[in-house]
Amino acid sequence: MHAPASRWIVERSDFDALLEALGQRGFTLIGPHVRDGAIVYSPIQRSEDLPIGWTDEQDGGLYRLHRRNDAALFGYAVGPHSWKQFLFPPRLRLWQAHRNGTGGHFEIHEAPLPETPYAFIGVRACELAAIRIQDRIFLEGPYVDPYYQALRERLFVLAVNCTEPAGTCFCASMGTGPEARAGFDLSLTEVLTENRHYFVVTVGSEAGQAVLADVPHRLATADEIAAANALLAEAATRMGRQLDCQHLKERLYASYEHPHWDAVAQRCLSCANCTMVCPTCFCHTVEEVTDLTGQTTERVRQWDSCFSVEFSYIHGGSVRQSTRARYRQWLMHKLATWVDQFGTMGCVGCGRCITWCPVGIDLTEEVAALCTESQPETAP
Numbered sequence: 001m002h003a004p005a006s007r008w009i010v011e012r013s014d015f016d017a018l019l020e021a022l023g024q025r026g027f028t029l030i031g032p033h034v035r036d037g038a039i040v041y042s043p044i045q046r047s048e049d050l051p052i053g054w055t056d057e058q059d060g061g062l063y064r065l066h067r068r069n070d071a072a073l074f075g076y077a078v079g080p081h082s083w084k085q086f087l088f089p090p091r092l093r094l095w096q097a098h099r100n101g102t103g104g105h106f107e108i109h110e111a112p113l114p115e116t117p118y119a120f121i122g123v124r125a126c127e128l129a130a131i132r133i134q135d136r137i138f139l140e141g142p143y144v145d146p147y148y149q150a151l152r153e154r155l156f157v158l159a160v161n162c163t164e165p166a167g168t169c170f171c172a173s174m175g176t177g178p179e180a181r182a183g184f185d186l187s188l189t190e191v192l193t194e195n196r197h198y199f200v201v202t203v204g205s206e207a208g209q210a211v212l213a214d215v216p217h218r219l220a221t222a223d224e225i226a227a228a229n230a231l232l233a234e235a236a237t238r239m240g241r242q243l244d245c246q247h248l249k250e251r252l253y254a255s256y257e258h259p260h261w262d263a264v265a266q267r268c269l270s271c272a273n274c275t276m277v278c279p280t281c282f283c284h285t286v287e288e289v290t291d292l293t294g295q296t297t298e299r300v301r302q303w304d305s306c307f308s309v310e311f312s313y314i315h316g317g318s319v320r321q322s323t324r325a326r327y328r329q330w331l332m333h334k335l336a337t338w339v340d341q342f343g344t345m346g347c348v349g350c351g352r353c354i355t356w357c358p359v360g361i362d363l364t365e366e367v368a369a370l371c372t373e374s375q376p377e378t379a380p
Helices: 012-024 125-139 148-151 206-213 222-236 248-253 260-267 273-275 323-342 363-370
Strands: 008-011 029-033 038-043 054-059 062-069 091-099 105-110 118-123 156-160 187-192 198-205 283-292 296-303
Touching: 008 012, 012 029, 012 156, 012 198, 012 206, 038 062, 038 091, 118 125, 125 148, 125 156, 156 206, 187 206, 187 222, 198 206, 198 222, 222 296, 248 323, 260 323, 260 363, 323 363
Parallel strands: 029 118, 118 156, 156 187
Antiparallel strands: 008 198, 029 038, 054 062, 091 105, 091 296, 187 198, 283 296
Protein backbone atom coordinates (compact mmCIF):
# COMPACT_ATOMS: atom_id res chain seq x y z
CA MET A 1 0.00 0.00 0.00
CA HIS A 2 1.23 3.48 -0.81
CA ALA A 3 1.87 5.94 2.00
CA PRO A 4 0.52 9.48 1.50
CA ALA A 5 2.51 12.31 3.05
CA SER A 6 -0.16 12.93 5.68
CA ARG A 7 -3.08 10.96 7.03
CA TRP A 8 -5.46 12.07 9.69
CA ILE A 9 -7.60 10.52 12.41
CA VAL A 10 -11.30 11.17 12.91
CA GLU A 11 -12.76 9.34 15.88
CA ARG A 12 -16.08 7.52 15.55
CA SER A 13 -17.57 9.96 18.03
CA ASP A 14 -16.79 12.79 15.59
CA PHE A 15 -18.13 11.12 12.44
CA ASP A 16 -21.45 12.94 12.68
CA ALA A 17 -19.53 16.22 12.72
CA LEU A 18 -18.22 15.23 9.29
CA LEU A 19 -21.75 14.68 7.99
CA GLU A 20 -22.87 17.95 9.57
CA ALA A 21 -20.02 19.84 7.89
CA LEU A 22 -21.24 18.54 4.52
CA GLY A 23 -24.86 19.35 5.30
CA GLN A 24 -23.98 22.89 6.32
CA ARG A 25 -22.40 23.39 2.90
CA GLY A 26 -25.73 22.58 1.25
CA PHE A 27 -24.97 19.03 0.15
CA THR A 28 -27.72 16.45 -0.03
CA LEU A 29 -26.19 13.41 1.66
CA ILE A 30 -26.64 10.09 -0.14
CA GLY A 31 -25.43 7.03 1.70
CA PRO A 32 -26.02 3.37 2.46
CA HIS A 33 -28.75 2.07 4.72
CA VAL A 34 -30.73 -1.12 5.24
CA ARG A 35 -34.04 -1.43 3.44
CA ASP A 36 -36.03 -4.51 2.35
CA GLY A 37 -33.27 -6.91 3.28
CA ALA A 38 -30.50 -5.15 1.35
CA ILE A 39 -28.04 -2.29 1.72
CA VAL A 40 -29.15 0.44 -0.67
CA TYR A 41 -28.27 4.08 -1.36
CA SER A 42 -30.68 6.91 -0.51
CA PRO A 43 -30.73 10.24 1.38
CA ILE A 44 -29.35 10.12 4.92
CA GLN A 45 -28.83 12.70 7.67
CA ARG A 46 -26.72 11.14 10.41
CA SER A 47 -24.64 8.09 11.21
CA GLU A 48 -27.60 6.28 12.76
CA ASP A 49 -29.04 6.01 9.24
CA LEU A 50 -26.07 3.89 8.12
CA PRO A 51 -26.04 0.04 8.22
CA ILE A 52 -24.39 -0.05 11.66
CA GLY A 53 -23.43 -3.59 12.65
CA TRP A 54 -24.54 -5.20 9.38
CA THR A 55 -22.57 -7.20 6.83
CA ASP A 56 -23.49 -9.09 3.68
CA GLU A 57 -23.04 -12.63 2.38
CA GLN A 58 -22.77 -12.88 -1.40
CA ASP A 59 -22.31 -15.67 -3.92
CA GLY A 60 -23.66 -16.54 -7.33
CA GLY A 61 -27.37 -15.71 -7.17
CA LEU A 62 -27.15 -15.21 -3.38
CA TYR A 63 -27.39 -12.10 -1.21
CA ARG A 64 -28.09 -12.12 2.53
CA LEU A 65 -27.59 -9.64 5.34
CA HIS A 66 -26.18 -10.78 8.69
CA ARG A 67 -25.45 -9.09 11.95
CA ARG A 68 -21.82 -8.39 12.80
CA ASN A 69 -20.37 -8.68 16.29
CA ASP A 70 -19.35 -5.02 16.29
CA ALA A 71 -20.75 -1.59 15.42
CA ALA A 72 -18.95 -1.02 12.11
CA LEU A 73 -20.55 1.64 9.92
CA PHE A 74 -19.18 0.24 6.65
CA GLY A 75 -18.62 -3.45 7.37
CA TYR A 76 -20.13 -4.75 4.12
CA ALA A 77 -19.25 -4.90 0.42
CA VAL A 78 -21.76 -3.53 -2.14
CA GLY A 79 -25.48 -4.02 -2.60
CA PRO A 80 -27.84 -3.94 -5.59
CA HIS A 81 -27.68 -0.15 -5.99
CA SER A 82 -24.87 1.74 -7.70
CA TRP A 83 -24.19 5.47 -7.61
CA LYS A 84 -24.99 5.87 -11.29
CA GLN A 85 -28.71 6.03 -10.43
CA PHE A 86 -28.11 9.58 -9.14
CA LEU A 87 -25.79 10.84 -11.90
CA PHE A 88 -27.50 8.93 -14.74
CA PRO A 89 -31.10 8.47 -13.52
CA PRO A 90 -33.09 5.40 -14.62
CA ARG A 91 -35.76 7.69 -16.08
CA LEU A 92 -35.30 11.32 -17.09
CA ARG A 93 -37.66 13.69 -18.90
CA LEU A 94 -35.67 15.59 -21.52
CA TRP A 95 -38.36 17.99 -22.64
CA GLN A 96 -42.10 18.50 -22.65
CA ALA A 97 -44.30 20.16 -25.30
CA HIS A 98 -47.75 21.71 -24.77
CA ARG A 99 -50.21 22.63 -27.49
CA ASN A 100 -50.78 26.37 -27.47
CA GLY A 101 -54.46 27.10 -28.02
CA THR A 102 -56.23 25.74 -31.10
CA GLY A 103 -53.74 26.84 -33.72
CA GLY A 104 -51.70 23.66 -33.53
CA HIS A 105 -48.57 25.39 -32.27
CA PHE A 106 -46.53 23.85 -29.47
CA GLU A 107 -44.46 25.38 -26.72
CA ILE A 108 -41.44 23.25 -25.89
CA HIS A 109 -40.01 23.32 -22.39
CA GLU A 110 -36.65 21.67 -21.83
CA ALA A 111 -36.10 19.97 -18.49
CA PRO A 112 -34.05 22.26 -16.23
CA LEU A 113 -30.57 21.14 -15.33
CA PRO A 114 -30.26 19.87 -11.75
CA GLU A 115 -28.85 22.20 -9.13
CA THR A 116 -28.71 19.74 -6.22
CA PRO A 117 -25.16 19.21 -4.91
CA TYR A 118 -24.81 15.60 -3.85
CA ALA A 119 -22.36 14.24 -1.30
CA PHE A 120 -21.92 10.49 -1.80
CA ILE A 121 -21.11 8.82 1.53
CA GLY A 122 -19.29 5.47 1.53
CA VAL A 123 -18.17 5.13 -2.08
CA ARG A 124 -15.96 2.06 -2.54
CA ALA A 125 -12.84 1.97 -4.70
CA CYS A 126 -14.50 -0.17 -7.38
CA GLU A 127 -17.39 2.31 -7.49
CA LEU A 128 -14.99 5.22 -7.90
CA ALA A 129 -13.53 3.38 -10.88
CA ALA A 130 -17.05 2.97 -12.26
CA ILE A 131 -17.74 6.70 -11.90
CA ARG A 132 -14.51 7.46 -13.77
CA ILE A 133 -15.67 5.18 -16.58
CA GLN A 134 -19.03 6.93 -16.74
CA ASP A 135 -17.17 10.26 -16.82
CA ARG A 136 -15.38 9.07 -19.92
CA ILE A 137 -18.66 8.10 -21.55
CA PHE A 138 -20.72 11.18 -20.69
CA LEU A 139 -18.11 13.94 -20.42
CA GLU A 140 -15.06 13.18 -22.54
CA GLY A 141 -16.55 12.42 -25.95
CA PRO A 142 -17.55 14.92 -28.64
CA TYR A 143 -21.03 15.19 -27.10
CA VAL A 144 -21.25 16.02 -23.41
CA ASP A 145 -24.34 15.02 -21.40
CA PRO A 146 -25.35 18.33 -19.73
CA TYR A 147 -27.49 16.65 -17.04
CA TYR A 148 -24.65 14.34 -15.97
CA GLN A 149 -22.18 17.22 -16.15
CA ALA A 150 -24.29 19.47 -13.92
CA LEU A 151 -24.48 16.82 -11.21
CA ARG A 152 -20.87 15.70 -11.54
CA GLU A 153 -19.43 19.20 -11.21
CA ARG A 154 -21.16 19.68 -7.84
CA LEU A 155 -20.43 16.21 -6.47
CA PHE A 156 -18.53 15.62 -3.21
CA VAL A 157 -17.18 12.08 -2.79
CA LEU A 158 -16.54 10.62 0.65
CA ALA A 159 -14.91 7.28 -0.16
CA VAL A 160 -14.55 4.36 2.24
CA ASN A 161 -11.85 1.79 1.62
CA CYS A 162 -13.15 -1.77 1.53
CA THR A 163 -12.04 -4.10 4.30
CA GLU A 164 -14.89 -6.64 3.87
CA PRO A 165 -14.86 -7.97 0.29
CA ALA A 166 -17.79 -10.18 -0.69
CA GLY A 167 -17.73 -13.67 -2.11
CA THR A 168 -18.27 -12.29 -5.61
CA CYS A 169 -15.73 -9.43 -5.49
CA PHE A 170 -12.70 -9.40 -7.79
CA CYS A 171 -11.64 -5.74 -7.74
CA ALA A 172 -8.06 -6.76 -6.92
CA SER A 173 -7.90 -8.56 -10.29
CA MET A 174 -9.14 -5.44 -12.07
CA GLY A 175 -6.77 -3.09 -10.26
CA THR A 176 -9.69 -1.05 -8.92
CA GLY A 177 -9.55 -1.83 -5.20
CA PRO A 178 -9.83 -2.44 -2.34
CA GLU A 179 -8.10 0.89 -1.67
CA ALA A 180 -9.33 4.14 -3.22
CA ARG A 181 -6.38 5.94 -4.78
CA ALA A 182 -7.99 8.77 -6.76
CA GLY A 183 -11.28 10.44 -7.56
CA PHE A 184 -12.37 11.31 -4.03
CA ASP A 185 -12.49 14.42 -1.86
CA LEU A 186 -11.97 12.48 1.37
CA SER A 187 -11.19 8.79 1.80
CA LEU A 188 -11.67 6.84 5.04
CA THR A 189 -10.43 3.51 6.31
CA GLU A 190 -12.57 2.28 9.20
CA VAL A 191 -10.58 0.66 12.02
CA LEU A 192 -12.13 -1.16 14.96
CA THR A 193 -10.07 -2.58 17.79
CA GLU A 194 -11.08 -3.95 21.16
CA ASN A 195 -10.99 -0.49 22.68
CA ARG A 196 -11.25 1.96 19.77
CA HIS A 197 -13.28 2.84 16.70
CA TYR A 198 -11.74 5.42 14.38
CA PHE A 199 -11.17 6.40 10.76
CA VAL A 200 -7.87 6.99 9.01
CA VAL A 201 -8.50 9.85 6.58
CA THR A 202 -6.79 10.77 3.31
CA VAL A 203 -7.47 14.16 1.73
CA GLY A 204 -7.99 14.08 -2.03
CA SER A 205 -9.00 17.66 -2.89
CA GLU A 206 -9.14 21.22 -1.63
CA ALA A 207 -12.87 20.75 -0.99
CA GLY A 208 -12.07 17.73 1.14
CA GLN A 209 -9.43 19.66 3.06
CA ALA A 210 -11.92 22.43 3.79
CA VAL A 211 -14.54 20.00 5.10
CA LEU A 212 -11.99 18.18 7.26
CA ALA A 213 -10.95 21.51 8.77
CA ASP A 214 -14.45 21.80 10.29
CA VAL A 215 -14.22 18.37 11.94
CA PRO A 216 -12.20 17.40 15.02
CA HIS A 217 -9.14 15.54 13.72
CA ARG A 218 -5.45 15.03 14.33
CA LEU A 219 -2.43 13.67 12.53
CA ALA A 220 -2.35 9.86 12.35
CA THR A 221 0.45 7.98 14.06
CA ALA A 222 2.60 5.43 12.28
CA ASP A 223 0.86 2.63 14.17
CA GLU A 224 -2.60 3.86 13.16
CA ILE A 225 -1.58 4.09 9.51
CA ALA A 226 -0.04 0.62 9.70
CA ALA A 227 -3.27 -0.79 11.16
CA ALA A 228 -5.31 0.66 8.27
CA ASN A 229 -2.84 -0.57 5.66
CA ALA A 230 -2.87 -4.06 7.18
CA LEU A 231 -6.66 -4.22 6.86
CA LEU A 232 -6.49 -3.28 3.18
CA ALA A 233 -3.66 -5.70 2.42
CA GLU A 234 -5.59 -8.50 4.10
CA ALA A 235 -8.78 -7.60 2.21
CA ALA A 236 -6.93 -7.89 -1.10
CA THR A 237 -6.17 -11.53 -0.28
CA ARG A 238 -9.82 -12.37 0.50
CA MET A 239 -11.43 -11.66 -2.85
CA GLY A 240 -14.16 -14.20 -3.55
CA ARG A 241 -13.35 -14.32 -7.28
CA GLN A 242 -10.39 -13.79 -9.60
CA LEU A 243 -10.15 -12.80 -13.25
CA ASP A 244 -7.07 -13.26 -15.39
CA CYS A 245 -6.87 -9.97 -17.30
CA GLN A 246 -3.59 -10.62 -19.12
CA HIS A 247 -4.24 -10.20 -22.88
CA LEU A 248 -7.92 -10.68 -22.07
CA LYS A 249 -9.21 -8.63 -24.99
CA GLU A 250 -7.21 -10.65 -27.50
CA ARG A 251 -8.18 -13.96 -25.90
CA LEU A 252 -11.86 -13.05 -26.00
CA TYR A 253 -11.68 -11.94 -29.64
CA ALA A 254 -10.20 -15.35 -30.44
CA SER A 255 -13.13 -17.03 -28.67
CA TYR A 256 -15.86 -15.34 -30.71
CA GLU A 257 -17.18 -18.65 -32.08
CA HIS A 258 -16.37 -20.75 -29.03
CA PRO A 259 -19.02 -23.44 -28.37
CA HIS A 260 -19.26 -22.37 -24.72
CA TRP A 261 -21.44 -19.43 -25.77
CA ASP A 262 -24.17 -22.00 -26.40
CA ALA A 263 -23.70 -23.50 -22.94
CA VAL A 264 -24.13 -20.19 -21.12
CA ALA A 265 -27.08 -19.26 -23.34
CA GLN A 266 -28.94 -22.34 -22.11
CA ARG A 267 -28.81 -20.91 -18.57
CA CYS A 268 -29.21 -17.18 -19.24
CA LEU A 269 -32.75 -15.84 -18.80
CA SER A 270 -32.09 -12.56 -20.65
CA CYS A 271 -33.62 -10.89 -17.60
CA ALA A 272 -31.15 -7.94 -17.73
CA ASN A 273 -30.45 -8.06 -13.98
CA CYS A 274 -26.71 -7.91 -14.66
CA THR A 275 -27.00 -4.71 -16.68
CA MET A 276 -29.39 -3.06 -14.23
CA VAL A 277 -27.06 -3.56 -11.23
CA CYS A 278 -23.85 -2.87 -13.17
CA PRO A 279 -22.29 0.46 -12.14
CA THR A 280 -20.89 1.15 -15.63
CA CYS A 281 -23.60 0.01 -18.08
CA PHE A 282 -25.01 3.05 -19.85
CA CYS A 283 -27.40 1.67 -22.50
CA HIS A 284 -30.60 3.65 -22.72
CA THR A 285 -33.51 4.35 -25.02
CA VAL A 286 -35.55 7.45 -25.78
CA GLU A 287 -39.34 7.42 -25.95
CA GLU A 288 -41.93 10.03 -26.78
CA VAL A 289 -45.19 9.84 -24.84
CA THR A 290 -48.37 11.77 -25.65
CA ASP A 291 -51.24 12.18 -23.25
CA LEU A 292 -54.77 11.06 -24.16
CA THR A 293 -55.94 14.61 -24.94
CA GLY A 294 -53.20 15.21 -27.49
CA GLN A 295 -52.30 18.47 -25.75
CA THR A 296 -49.03 17.38 -24.18
CA THR A 297 -46.14 15.20 -25.24
CA GLU A 298 -42.77 14.57 -23.68
CA ARG A 299 -39.50 12.91 -24.55
CA VAL A 300 -38.10 10.56 -21.90
CA ARG A 301 -34.72 8.86 -21.60
CA GLN A 302 -34.69 5.61 -19.63
CA TRP A 303 -32.33 2.76 -18.97
CA ASP A 304 -32.34 -0.10 -21.44
CA SER A 305 -30.36 -3.30 -21.79
CA CYS A 306 -28.54 -5.13 -24.56
CA PHE A 307 -30.30 -8.25 -23.26
CA SER A 308 -33.66 -7.09 -24.61
CA VAL A 309 -34.61 -8.17 -28.13
CA GLU A 310 -35.92 -4.68 -28.89
CA PHE A 311 -32.64 -2.99 -28.02
CA SER A 312 -30.95 -4.02 -31.28
CA TYR A 313 -34.08 -3.69 -33.40
CA ILE A 314 -33.67 -2.04 -36.79
CA HIS A 315 -35.90 -2.11 -39.86
CA GLY A 316 -36.54 -5.78 -40.52
CA GLY A 317 -35.98 -7.13 -37.03
CA SER A 318 -33.52 -7.48 -34.18
CA VAL A 319 -29.83 -7.81 -34.93
CA ARG A 320 -29.33 -10.11 -31.94
CA GLN A 321 -32.35 -12.40 -31.70
CA SER A 322 -30.80 -15.25 -29.72
CA THR A 323 -29.80 -15.27 -26.05
CA ARG A 324 -26.39 -16.51 -27.19
CA ALA A 325 -25.86 -13.39 -29.30
CA ARG A 326 -27.06 -11.04 -26.57
CA TYR A 327 -24.93 -12.57 -23.80
CA ARG A 328 -21.91 -12.55 -26.10
CA GLN A 329 -22.53 -8.89 -26.94
CA TRP A 330 -22.66 -7.98 -23.27
CA LEU A 331 -19.57 -9.85 -22.14
CA MET A 332 -17.48 -8.99 -25.21
CA HIS A 333 -18.35 -5.32 -24.92
CA LYS A 334 -17.67 -5.24 -21.19
CA LEU A 335 -14.24 -6.86 -21.38
CA ALA A 336 -13.00 -6.40 -24.96
CA THR A 337 -14.67 -3.94 -27.34
CA TRP A 338 -15.09 -1.46 -24.48
CA VAL A 339 -11.28 -1.22 -24.43
CA ASP A 340 -11.26 -0.27 -28.12
CA GLN A 341 -14.09 2.20 -27.60
CA PHE A 342 -13.07 3.91 -24.36
CA GLY A 343 -9.53 2.79 -23.60
CA THR A 344 -10.51 0.79 -20.51
CA MET A 345 -12.51 -2.28 -19.57
CA GLY A 346 -16.12 -1.74 -18.62
CA CYS A 347 -15.84 -4.01 -15.58
CA VAL A 348 -14.57 -2.87 -12.19
CA GLY A 349 -14.80 -6.21 -10.35
CA CYS A 350 -17.67 -5.30 -8.01
CA GLY A 351 -19.28 -8.73 -8.56
CA ARG A 352 -22.86 -7.43 -8.69
CA CYS A 353 -23.62 -9.21 -11.96
CA ILE A 354 -22.73 -12.53 -10.30
CA THR A 355 -24.63 -11.90 -7.08
CA TRP A 356 -27.83 -10.68 -8.72
CA CYS A 357 -28.02 -13.21 -11.56
CA PRO A 358 -31.06 -15.40 -10.75
CA VAL A 359 -29.29 -18.49 -12.07
CA GLY A 360 -25.85 -17.62 -10.70
CA ILE A 361 -23.99 -17.15 -14.00
CA ASP A 362 -20.47 -16.15 -13.03
CA LEU A 363 -18.58 -13.79 -15.35
CA THR A 364 -15.20 -15.00 -14.07
CA GLU A 365 -16.10 -18.65 -14.71
CA GLU A 366 -17.46 -17.90 -18.18
CA VAL A 367 -14.30 -16.05 -19.17
CA ALA A 368 -12.14 -18.93 -17.93
CA ALA A 369 -14.21 -21.40 -19.97
CA LEU A 370 -14.12 -19.24 -23.09
CA CYS A 371 -10.38 -18.67 -22.96
CA THR A 372 -9.36 -22.32 -22.95
CA GLU A 373 -6.68 -23.79 -25.16
CA SER A 374 -9.30 -25.88 -26.95
CA GLN A 375 -11.05 -22.87 -28.43
CA PRO A 376 -11.45 -22.74 -32.22
CA GLU A 377 -8.97 -20.78 -34.31
CA THR A 378 -11.76 -18.73 -35.92
CA ALA A 379 -11.69 -15.05 -34.97
CA PRO A 380 -13.95 -12.21 -35.98
